[in-house]
Amino acid sequence: MKAAFSNVGLVSRRDSPEILDSVLAVRDCLVRQGVAVVFEDATARMLDGPTTQESPRAGLGDDCDLIIVVGGDGSLLGVGRDLAHAGVPILGINRGGLGFLADISPDQIDTRLPEVLAGEFSVEDHFLLDARVMRDGEAVGQSPALNDVVVHLGGMSRMMDFSLWVDGQFVYDQRSDGLIIASPTGSTAYSLSAGGPIMHPSLDAIVIVPMFPHTLTSRPLVVRGQSVIKVGIGETGAGDAQASCDSQVDFDLRAGDEVIIHKFKTPLRLIYPLGHSFFESCRSKLDWASRLGGRPPSV
């Protein structure tokens, strides 16, 4: 049987012996299936011996028809941002706990990975956001974000002023700690901590969540995925303000800057083993089984 993928890129976090075990298990499994393995160069340095083939991360998109990321949702954020433009599908191996993005556990590598290679998988497109910082009519920073763009205070200030516009329409002026703009993928991450709703990954929508707003009536706002969101930075707190993509890429902001956020041109194409369920991830990760015990039936 011919494998569904012939050149597979392999990227991993580099921080623990357990991760290394998973990387080796994935490599061995791929080799057994007759699939060519291309290591991200930084990942290759984790291994003692020589690797058949290496590539810088940026080149993996050209060389591979599947990229496997070992290390959980966090690693997938970075790879997703770096390689989303290439359109290569990505498969995540988690570190033991069910992830929203990385659905295969280390002990499932030998059973689920061959299934995926044999073509038994589902594809789920996750759109990214594109954040651009405009200053005097010029883009001074730009990055995709898979989870969220957070406009917030990075320093000592305790509040900032900004104005929010959606599709050219004024929404409000706000004084708060900042604003989280999240994709459906990011709706189960920082946005959820801040009171945002859970959005199904298939939803074409963006949520805007105020962070500790001075106005108690400010609530999470869900707009269409095609919307263009503009955050205009005011004077108060501007010196310490930042725009942060997935909490991993930061841009300093000044008063008068505009942060423009809209959908990124290409989605992240995620591969899941068959049977993947977003709601099962929710039940597992958000612990939907736990119940309050204090409100009992009558005696």
Next chain:
Amino acid sequence: MKAAFSNVGLVSRRDSPEILDSVLAVRDCLVRQGVAVVFEDATARMLDGPTTQESPRAGLGDDCDLIIVVGGDGSLLGVGRDLAHAGVPILGINRGGLGFLADISPDQIDTRLPEVLAGEFSVEDHFLLDARVMRDGEAVGQSPALNDVVVHLGGMSRMMDFSLWVDGQFVYDQRSDGLIIASPTGSTAYSLSAGGPIMHPSLDAIVIVPMFPHTLTSRPLVVRGQSVIKVGIGETGAGDAQASCDSQVDFDLRAGDEVIIHKFKTPLRLIYPLGHSFFESCRSKLDWASRLGGRPPSV
């Protein structure tokens, strides 16, 4: 100049002299513009003298190419449910406060209504939900809902058990006071009180909001507008459970019943004067200008 509409239905709440003034002002304005007026029969009874033309509410959809509702968002809910299937556009006259649905104030009747009749208006489609109660394979109740379908306890019980399914996928079993399933239109109503997000009217999405869930990790969940939502009623509290459409149409529920909710076949087509802004309605109705005063700048 020919009016954009030639036969206009007129429906009104029947509860105050001020409302009557607005009804007469609308009628006079329509007559001045050479438009034929068809009164809902119940509305006609508000007037002292004879009216040229009357129709039961159900017939207005056939006879008219525009229906004007006087009385605010609440009146629009009922007319919207009753006439959404007919596809006739609806224009709302509010009772003095800016509404999300009824955007023309009594004192704007003589200025804005002629503009609308002259073709200066925008159209906004608001989808309704369709709620069906299934028992032993049979539909025992059915109604559209413009704002929300609420599965809740109507009697003495203080909690109920149910299971939630979206598009055939199990979401969770829950013990709570109930569940609010809201359209974007309803997202600024009951759902908002219960912690749901604000959804832009143009968004093709449905929000599911748990009411006082025993599980602290249950959060509002936003799914696609095409989704089919199923709420299966469990034993606990079933005797007092109801499904309620817009808090205006109620169905009693029994253990084993399933409430099936999806998008209604035709949207409510709302007419707004030019310049209407959803966000302005939010700023006005949710008082987004108010600010907490207790967190001041330093001395």
Next chain:
Amino acid sequence: MKAAFSNVGLVSRRDSPEILDSVLAVRDCLVRQGVAVVFEDATARMLDGPTTQESPRAGLGDDCDLIIVVGGDGSLLGVGRDLAHAGVPILGINRGGLGFLADISPDQIDTRLPEVLAGEFSVEDHFLLDARVMRDGEAVGQSPALNDVVVHLGGMSRMMDFSLWVDGQFVYDQRSDGLIIASPTGSTAYSLSAGGPIMHPSLDAIVIVPMFPHTLTSRPLVVRGQSVIKVGIGETGAGDAQASCDSQVDFDLRAGDEVIIHKFKTPLRLIYPLGHSFFESCRSKLDWASRLGGRPPSV
């Protein structure tokens, strides 16, 4: 060694074989320690053979110097309300899961109960609320409540109007589904589902939590334990309104009624084995160990 208690009342839920096992284990343990056992009469009927001594629940307060309740926090609510006035300490045996009130598990009966009888225990006073319904200057209903007094809609209505007063000072007029007034004990029950804070059992305070308020700025309000809270029932929804104590004792309300809530004259005196920690109960019951997984460290 002389036991710390000589006459122990025994009360149990009557709903499962497991409960019966716990009741017998408690009885046998008490007999082994030379302590006289007085069964609540209803509990005695669970047993096949004759019991040495029985008493109606109301009489247990006179006959015993300790009352053991088998069955979890829910059973304790009822016994607490019924016997709080007697001042007899109460010890709870739960049904297997750690309770906020009942801290001894079935499998700990033979180890922890003798310790308690030997005087190794801590005492925690939990104050109850006293709810009185006033109509035309007369009390038409009255009950203590250990967890909460809930003024709410018991029927078909979807909102009610009421005014809130604390210590004679007007707080607000509100339109909502109702109001939860909870003791610290109740702060981890229904009140928590509605967004109320967790209050330490030793705190002398009462929390007032609005239920789905129309005003987004209404928030949980914590007042002193000595405060007198008055809820004046308005016209809207009054026919379906109720005051409910611990969701177990209900009073119908009419427009014009006033519900007066203040601290009950005697507290519930709870006995815990040594080492009891409220925060450990929180960690266990509220699952404070669970973490959101979606916000990861950088690659």
Next chain:
Amino acid sequence: MKAAFSNVGLVSRRDSPEILDSVLAVRDCLVRQGVAVVFEDATARMLDGPTTQESPRAGLGDDCDLIIVVGGDGSLLGVGRDLAHAGVPILGINRGGLGFLADISPDQIDTRLPEVLAGEFSVEDHFLLDARVMRDGEAVGQSPALNDVVVHLGGMSRMMDFSLWVDGQFVYDQRSDGLIIASPTGSTAYSLSAGGPIMHPSLDAIVIVPMFPHTLTSRPLVVRGQSVIKVGIGETGAGDAQASCDSQVDFDLRAGDEVIIHKFKTPLRLIYPLGHSFFESCRSKLDWASRLGGRPPSV
């Protein structure tokens, strides 16, 4: 008639002509009443001509039997922290909007201030918190706080780890943006934005509010005013962590530091004109009159 106070200190923000008008109005009023005025030296520099008597802020506590602060709640925070130890009562003049602390408006100076001087006032003690940063057994920072002590990330990091202890009992380990520990006075400020309850000023309690916790079950926790709260700083994010008192005084934190918070030894003694009501301040500042409009009565 003898005035209730004979030496009155006068402190003001220094940022606007309107403020200066209020300062002069207060001075003139005091002089008319035969009361000696002592200007804070920095405040004196606002005035063009010479002032009879000046003192550094720290000395006002010794020289005066009342201190008047012009400038709103924010100014009162600073003066309260600086002079709370002295036990001198403080009266606040706001900048036009009702304050929680400063209850006299500029246009009421000539009517309400003489009343206060004539002895017609109420006194409300507001306790402060005392925050101490311990490192290797030594206090490396210490400050009172009237509103709140916030342990938070001041820099680029997006989350921190810490452990919380109350009265020597372990509460939880948490990963979040930080923790707000607020007095009743601070419960209507930052804490409220973060979901904390409103606490009546007379309540002897402290609230602990998690900031965007990863654990969805973490909720505001209210403990007794006498409690000792300890926050132990973990490794993650420690380099950017700070303890901040009233968002005005900051201390850098390191991994291993402990922030100890308890009640400050002396309360801030606030003077209000007769008729002051905390709930009226809530209604005004939190806009409790506003109502959601989207949930209407039936047609």
